[in-house]
Amino acid sequence: MSDTTNTSFGDLFSTGQIRLAEISAYNWGSFHGLHTAVIDPEGTLITGDNGAGKSTLIDAHMALLNRPGQTSFNIAASQGDRSDRNLMSYIRGNYGTAHDGSQTLNLMKRDGATMTALRALYRADDGSEITLVSMFWIRQAGASMTDLKRFYLVGKRNVSLEVLLQQFGSNNVRQLKQYVDDDPMLKHFDNSFSAYQEYFTRLLRMENSNAPALLQRALGLKKIDDLTALIRELVLEPSKVRDLATGVVKEFDDLIAVHNELDTAKQQKEVLSILPDHNRNYESSLEEQGQVNSEAAGLTAFFGEQGNRLWGLRCEDLDRSLDDLTSDGKRLAESVSQNEERVTSLLHAYQQQGGDRLDSLRREVEDAERGFQTTTNKAHDYQKDTRDLGLAETLTASAVRDNIASAKAVLVDLPAQIDDAKNAFGESRGALSGITQQIKNLQAQISEIEKRPNSNIDAAFQRLRDEMVESLRLNKDGVVFIGELLDVRSTEARWRGAIERALGGHRTTLLVPEDKFRMVTGWVNSRHTGLHVRVQVVSKTERNPEFLGGGFLRKLKWKEHPYRDWLKRHLARFDLHCVDSTEVLNDTPYSMTREGLVHMEKGRFEKKDGTRVDDKKNWYLGFNNLSRLAALQEEGERLREGLDSARSDESVKRQEMDILVASEAIWKRVAQTLWDQIDVTLAKQHLDTLKNDLAALNAPDSDLSKAKALLELAKKELQEIRTAQNQNARAVGGFELEIRQANKSRQVSALAASAGLADAVRQSLSLRVGILTLEHLDKLNQLEKTQREFLDDALNSIGKRANHYNGRMIAIINSFKTKWPLVANDWLTTIEGRQDYIDYLDKLNNEGLPDLVERFQQRLNNNTTQSLGRMQRAIDDEREDIQDRIATINEVLERTEFNHGTFLRLKHEDEHYAHVKEFTALLGSVLKHASSVDHEARFLELCSLISKLEKATNSATAINLESQRLLDSRYRMTFYANEIVKETGAVRDVLRSSSGKSGGEKESFAGIIVAASLAYVLTPDGAPHPMYCTVFLDEAFSNTADKVSRRVLRVFRELKIHVNLITPYKNLNLARDSARSLIIAERKIDGHESRLSQITWDQLDQQSAERREAKQTQLAGVAEGLGIQMEQL
Structure with missing residues (x-):
């Protein structure tokens, strides 16, 4: 066996039991100055009149064991209700109140700067001693706890308050600390109660953290209002699950941070994800734009090359055609020469027959006919003008003179009328145009509005x-x-x-x-x-x-x-x-x-x-926009009505202007007419005379007619040849002109081609334009224009596409920089800065996101989920621990008699709450899915769980029942006591509290439960009974029969608990059996000061007898004064 196994109880707990030996108080409540009470190891009774200071003395002991804010004073009197005493009231020595007419004031013994000191001396069975000291001081009047200074000390030897007060002197804290530091048996904790309590509970072997609170609660426990609350709060140790849950929440904060980073990275990736595609499209657009720009720049040179080639081919065709026409021209020239000689010969013959006179007369007739026709036409036009103007149309010299005079008179005023008419027409035309444009604009506006209803x-x-x-x-x-x-x-x-x-x-x-x-x-x-x-x-x-x-x-x-x-x-x-x-x-x-x-x-x-x-x-x-659309449509109807009126007015004004302009031309023609130009009669007479002379010469049977016929035939043939020659000459001239123009065009094309053209551009343009032939030669300019327009449209389209992607990328860049300014702090927000964002996206994809995903999964699996598993196990373990502890308490209860032949047994019931059930199910689900690869779903489920843990561990909500039931197994159970008959094991009664019981039964039930609870709480693991064992019971059996009280007190003794009683001057017989020493608290009414007297039971009996005798003497004197005879009993 190991050394640990062979270790005996004596080795582990060599000091034996530890009991309170002395209590000292300096300036504590009504105890002014220094007072010390010695507590007998076999029990002490503290008694005295009401208000003498009995509870005040024991409250000093409780103030040494419990945190100031958690100490309940005078607990026997308050019985759970709010006490009128607190730490500051004890320090000040409050003893009453007074009213000055406007407010109620506390009366106190120490209202200025003051000092309070408390001391407890504990002595173990082996004689070793432990001292606890608490010192409080305040340097000015007032009752604020923030002004209160504290000093806590623990000694492994007896330390008297006199020495400590002497070292403290006049607030000389440094000297006091130095004194303590110089003694290795002493240790001070300044104002840290937590460190002080942790240290003294270890020395006093109070391993259960509930011990100080239960000792305080037992002090005045006359009844148990709620057995469950007593066991939860004062017997069972606090749950540590909340600490584990707090750790889980903290670990989840780290997970949240990683998830937030991951979520941010995903958001960043989502924002930037389309940027590379946009960049590729943008750069492709720029590349295409450059290609099209190159084609547009080389278009002139390309068509110059094509034109130079095609015009060269055209010139070759024209040269061949010109050679053919030149040969034809030479042949026609010889034919003209031959026919001219023939016509000359025939003309000589004709002239010899009288042909000269005939030709002259014929020409005169032709001239006369033309003159007659001209005169007739002018006369006709003149008469029409005079009819239109309402003048006389008679063709006589006098009538013509009269009409000319009338026309000149009218032409004086007519230009001004025409100007007025033109102005009126211009105004009406402008009004019509304005209304038309208004209708057009209005219709466009209506169309635009209809698109956005x-x-x-x-x-x-x-x-x-x-x-x-x-x-x-x-x-x-x-x-x-x-x-x-x-x-x-x-x-x-x-x-x-x-x-x-x-x-x-x-x-x-x-x-x-x-x-x-x-x-x-x-x-x-x-x-x-x-x-x-x-x-x-x-x-x-x-x-x-x-x-x-x-x-x-x-x-x-x-x-x-x-x-x-x-x-x-x-x-x-x-x-x-x-x-x-x-x-x-x-x-x-x-x-x-x-x-x-x-x-x-x-x-x-x-x-x-x-x-x-x-x-x-x-x-x-x-x-x-229905109302706006209706208004515009109404306006359109009004404008269309105005349009019809404007059109009618414009037509009238145009007609009036046209009439005046036309009439002016007519009046001018009439005014410019000459009589000899329209004398038809004279022209007719001259024509008739010439025709008669020509008829005589043209008789058919004359030799002159025959000669004329041959001459006319020869002239016709010559004319036909000359016509052909002229046509040939014109064709030659046309071809020569065309050749010159073709050569000029070829030169222009060659000049355009001289700018040079890259092979790649030439190839792309050749593919774009196609093969050009002579059929396209006359359309080259139009083809070039068409291609240029196409390229311009393409450039415009490409530019829009590039601007589109530019705008998209700028929007992405601005959005990213707006959301994550620190990341993009040094990056440009223009298109030139896009590569920084693309590089960042690549880094996210290749490094950032994979690393974050790995970290997130690792924390999710290794940290948070494992911690939740530990928390779940802790909840299960604590539940088993509670059952074990209740079983341990029941072992104690089974050894103690509750009523004659019965004992108590604690039982528990599980309480079921919807939110606990939901939490447990959620926790189980989280742990069940620990191996799931759907990490985001796990995280969301975990978030739901952690939100409940956050509420349950938050300092503001952790103390409410909902949170306690969630994390503390004590609050998932209710506790009750069965009264068991020893002989049969039958349940006689079920007790959940003292409710419904008599005063004695309440105190008996409370006493037994408290005794068993104290025995459990004060007994360290491995010990058979409590190590620290001093307990005070304040007025605990005021309503209980002595027989029952003695049985309860016997339980405390059997459980090795050092019980001490506090009671007024009653139940002394009960106390005489349970306490070996006696302390009497007395108070001077006039000075409001208490003092302690330590006496024996014999001295107490003597004092009681003296008081009875004095009281009897006093009554006899009063009776004698009243004439009453008193008999001796």
């Missing part, structure tokens, strides 16, 4: 908002105009215009959430919007707004929206009273009329009549 805000502002939302990837529901959240009640429609005017620019103010406004302001600042942009940040609101009683805000409908309450508070400061007349307006600051006149602060008025107050086109409020 859910807003009445001007389309330009909505387009700005849409662009912003898409660019910054905002939630559109969180970016709204104030006007979209408001509408005027239908019953208040007559106030619509005035309300719209009062709200003014607020209607188009853009509301943005507080966490997004920095992105919005940056976006707005970086571009020219062309609008008066207003942005308002929406913050949280904690109070409801108050509108004016007759204010326009009460005439509004408010859209259901998260910003609604905030908007009410925001607009409340702009509210205006609505009044019906200027008389009321003049006397009401901050008011307005339906017509839009506003009275601001007293004496300042304004009316914004830039637009009409009833102009619906300028109304922006509303949850949809």
Whole structure:
């Protein structure tokens, strides 16, 4: 066997039992100065009149064992109710109260700077001694515990208060500490009660932390109101599960930190995840843009090369055609020469026959015919003009002269009339054009509005908002105009215009959430919007707004929206009273009329009549645009009606102008007419004469006619050849011109091609344009223009695509930097800084996230889950420990008689609570899923569990029953006592408290339970009985028969408990059997001071006899004075 196994009880507890030997008090309550009471090892009775200081003395002992804030004084008198005594009242020596007419004052023996000292001397069976000392002092008047100084001391020898007080002197704490430090048998703890208590409980062998509290509770335990509470709080040791749970919560804080890091990394990855794709698309767009730019730059040179090639081919074709035409021209020239000779010969023959005279006459006839026709046409036009002007159309010289005079007279005023008509037409034409443009603009506006039916805000502002939302990837529901959240009640429609005017620019103010406004302001600042942009940040609101009683805000409908309450508070400061007349307006600051006149602060008025107050086109409020659309459509109908009128007016004005302009031309022709130009009769006579002469010469049977026929035939043939020759010459000229132009075009193309072209660009353009032939030659310029337009469109499209990805990346960069400014502190927010963010994403993917996932899983598995397992085992172990401890107490109870032939046995019942059941199930589920690979689900389940643990371990909620039931097995059980008949084992009674019992039965039950509990709590592990064994019972058997009381006291003795009694002058016979020494507490009424007297029972009996004799003598004297004869008994 090992040494440990062979260790005997005597080795472990060599000191034997430890008992209180002395109590000393200095300036404690009514004990002024230094007082010491000696406690007999066989028991001491402390007695005296009520208020003499019996409990005060024992409270000094309790103050040494229990924390000041947890010490209950005069507990026998208070019996659980609030005591009127506390540490400060004992230090001050309170003894009563007095009323000065305005307030109640405490009467005290020590009201200024004072010092209190307490001492307890304990002596073991082997003679070793332990001293506990507590010293309290305060340097000024007052009762604040914060002003109270403390000093705790433990000695492994007897230490007297006289010596310590001498060392302390006048607040010389340093000297006192030095004295203690110089003695290895002494140890001080300054004002740390916890360290002091931990040290003395170890020396006194109080291994159960409940011992000091149970000793205090036993002091005045006359009844047990709740057996469960007594066992939970004073018998069973406190649960340590809460400490384990606190550790789990702390470990979870580390897990939370790692999870937060992981969650942040995941969020960062989510924000940045699309950035590489956008960057690739952006760089691809830039590369494509460069390629297209190269093609666009080389397009002229490319088409120059193609043109130079094709024009060369064209020149070759033209040269071959020109050679053919030149040969044809030579042949035609020879034919012309031959035919000219023939015509000359025939002409000589014709002339010899009289042909010269005939030709001359023929020409004269032709001239006369043309002259007659001209004169006839002019006469016809003249007569038409005169008919149109209402003048005489007679063709006589006098009539013509009269008409010319009339025309000249009219032409004096006609230009001014024409100018007036032109001006009128111009005005009507401008009006028609204006109305047409208004209708066109209005229709475009209506089309734009119909696309956005859910807003009445001007389309330009909505387009700005849409662009912003898409660019910054905002939630559109969180970016709204104030006007979209408001509408005027239908019953208040007559106030619509005035309300719209009062709200003014607020209607188009853009509301943005507080966490997004920095992105919005940056976006707005970086571009020219062309609008008066207003942005308002929406913050949280904690109070409801108050509108004016007759204010326009009460005439509004408010859209259901998260910003609604905030908007009410925001607009409340702009509210205006609505009044019906200027008389009321003049006397009401901050008011307005339906017509839009506003009275601001007293004496300042304004009316914004830039637009009409009833102009619906300028109304922006509303949850949809139906009213605005209706107003615009109504305006369209009005404009279309005006368009018809304008068209009719323009047509009339045009007709009037055209008539005047036309009439001016006619009048001018009439005024410029000459008579000989329209004399038809004279022209006809001249033509007839010439025709008669020609007929005579052209008789068919004359030789002249035959010669003429041959000549005409030869001329015709010559003319035909000359025509062909002329056509050939023109063709040659055309080809020569075309060749020159082709060569010039070829030179131009060669010049364009001289700029040079990269092979790659030439190849890409060849693929883009295709193979060009001579068919495309005349279309080269158009083809180049078409290709350039295509490339320009492509560049525009690529630019938009690049800008799109640029904007997306800028939005991602801004979003990332806004959310994580410390990470991106030194990184640019422009497109040039994108690589930093991409590199960070790569680092996240390759290093950050895998490491965080591993750390998270490791902490989840190795730390938190394992700690929860330990906590679960601790809960189970504590439950088993409780059952074992109850069994140990029952062993003690079974050895003690409760009533004649019976003993008590403690039992427990499990209590079931929904939140405990839920917690237990959740804890079991967490531990069950410890091997699950779904770490996030485990974490969420763990979060739910930890939230319950946090509440249960939080200092503010840990002491409530819900938390205690969760973590402390004591609070999951209720306890009761069965009264068992020894002989049969039958249950005679079940006791959960003293309720329903007589006073004696209550005290008996309480005594037995307390004795057994003390025996259990004060007995160290491995010991057969308590090591520290001194207990005080204050008025414990005031209602119990002596026989029962003696049986209970016998239980204390059998359990090796050093019991001491405190009682007034009664039950002395009971005390005589249980206490060997006697201490009497006495109090001087006039000085409110107590003192102690230690006497024997014989001395007490003598004093009692003397008091009875004195009282008898006093009564006899009174009787004698009253004439009463008293008999001796």
